[in-house]
Amino acid sequence: MKNLPPLTxxxxxxxxxxxxxxxxxxxxxxxxxxxxxxxxxxxxxxxxITLFVREGRGLRLTEEGRIYALQIRSGLAELGEAxxxxxxxxxxxxxxxxxxxxxxAQWLLxxxxxxxxxxxxxxxxxxxxxxxxxxxxxxxxxxxxIGQGNWEGLQQLRLFDDQLLMVAAxxxxxxRLPQTPQQVMAGPLIRSVESWQPWCQLAGIEEPxxxxxxxxxxxxxxxxxxxxxxITLERRSLVQRDLxxxxxxxxxxxVAPYPHPCWLVWPPRESARHKQEVFAAWxxxxxxxxxxxxxxxxxxxxx
Numbered sequence: 106m107k108n109l110p111p112l113t114x115x116x117x118x119x120x121x122x123x124x125x126x127x128x129x130x131x132x133x134x135x136x137x138x139x140x141x142x143x144x145x146x147x148x149x150x151x152x153x154i155t156l157f158v159r160e161g162r163g164l165r166l167t168e169e170g171r172i173y174a175l176q177i178r179s180g181l182a183e184l185g186e187a188x189x190x191x192x193x194x195x196x197x198x199x200x201x202x203x204x205x206x207x208x209x210a211q212w213l214l215x216x217x218x219x220x221x222x223x224x225x226x227x228x229x230x231x232x233x234x235x236x237x238x239x240x241x242x243x244x245x246x247x248x249x250x251i252g253q254g255n256w257e258g259l260q261q262l263r264l265f266d267d268q269l270l271m272v273a274a275x276x277x278x279x280x281r282l283p284q285t286p287q288q289v290m291a292g293p294l295i296r297s298v299e300s301w302q303p304w305c306q307l308a309g310i311e312e313p314x315x316x317x318x319x320x321x322x323x324x325x326x327x328x329x330x331x332x333x334x335x336i337t338l339e340r341r342s343l344v345q346r347d348l349x350x351x352x353x354x355x356x357x358x359x360v361a362p363y364p365h366p367c368w369l370v371w372p373p374r375e376s377a378r379h380k381q382e383v384f385a386a387w388x389x390x391x392x393x394x395x396x397x398x399x400x401x402x403x404x405x406x407x408x
Contacts, residue, residue: 110151115177117144118156122166122174200227200380203238203248207323208367211343212395213249220387227380235321240372247371247384259370262385264392267363268341269304271356272348274333283336283356286310295326295335303361304338327353342367345399 120130121141131141149156156170166174204213209231221229232238232245240248241258254261271289273282283289286308294316305312318335320326323343330337331352340363347353369388371381 110148111144114144114148114151115181117141118148119174119177119181121145121157121164122170123178125164127164198226198228199230199246200224200384201230201232201245201247202384203232203234203240203245205249205251206233206235207327207343208249208251209233210324211327211346215346216391219391220384223387224383227383240370246374246377247369247381249388250368250370251365252368253365254368256370258372260373260381262369262389264367264369264388265342265396266366269301269338269361269363270341270344271304271336271338271359272330272344272353273336273356274331275351275354277330277333277336282354286357286359289336289356292316293335295320295329295337297321297323297326301338303364304359307361308357308359341399342395345395 116134117130117136117140120133121127124130124133127138127141127145131138134141145157152173154169154173155167156173157164158167202213210233214231217229217231221227237250238245238248248259249264250256251267254263275282283291286305287310289308290310290313292313294313295318296313296316297320301312318329320329323339326337327339327343327347329335331347336356341360344353348355369385371377371385374381
């Protein structure tokens with residue numbers, strides 16, 4: 106690191122190179138014109154390289170300056186990202202949970218008030234995303250994932266296996282609900298990119314190739330189904346509350362196993378170990394209560 110120029114000089118150079126003006130760079134960095142000029146001269150003296158050619162009142166990057174500017178811009182961006190990541194890491198009293206939006210909205214959030222009542226000293230932060238976050242970066246304490254497990258660098262606890270069932274609003278088609286798989290396939294169907302093959306195979310029909318609408322978030326799918334706009338195949342964990350309240354009804358009695366279990370995962374980190382254990386104990390109890398409350402014969406297999 107002995108050959109590293111002062112950060113102030115590098116920031117000044119990058120700003121001038123990007124903006125093409127000492128005046129504009131000074132305005133962006135909230136310093137004087139002369140301060141920027143001094144930093145550029147300092148950097149050129151340290152490097153022994155001419156970075157700019159003065160042309161009238163303007164500046165033009167030399168070829169060496171252009172190459173250096175690209176590299177410095179990349180390095181400053183990495184420093185900025187490293188700073189953002191370290192500032193975003195949960196503090197001791199924080200509990201950050203990564204979850205898919207659908208599972209978060211339909212299963213976790215309706216239960217989360219009980220965790221907060223038991224552990225009011227934690228500031229809970231839900232990081233909902235359709236993308237799989239890299240928990241090893243330390244931005245979250247625990248995550249809830251749907252998949253086959255064996256995620257590198259993470260501790261894993263299998264919570265439960267889910268099921269697939271066909272659902273509709275009770276008022277769909279004026280209350281004349283489909284009675285057979287063939288009638289279900291007559292639609293209108295609303296679906297995601299996930300395969301319906303497990304359910305269709307049990308039903309003895311071909312998986313449909315067309316649908317009224319394709320959506321990548323189960324929250325949106327379920328909202329359309331609740332409005333009576335179609336039929337969908339969804340995981341029991343996402344629809345059971347609506348089935349219990351009567352907002353949705355199961356169409357046909359065919360239930361298929363969902364191929365991807367639900368897991369609690371967390372990065373092994375000593376500073377977060379206690380709160381990870383606290384959340385794991387709480388969610389295990391919630392899962393046990395959830396499974397026990399399911400209708401007889403419908404409970405997904407657990408650990």
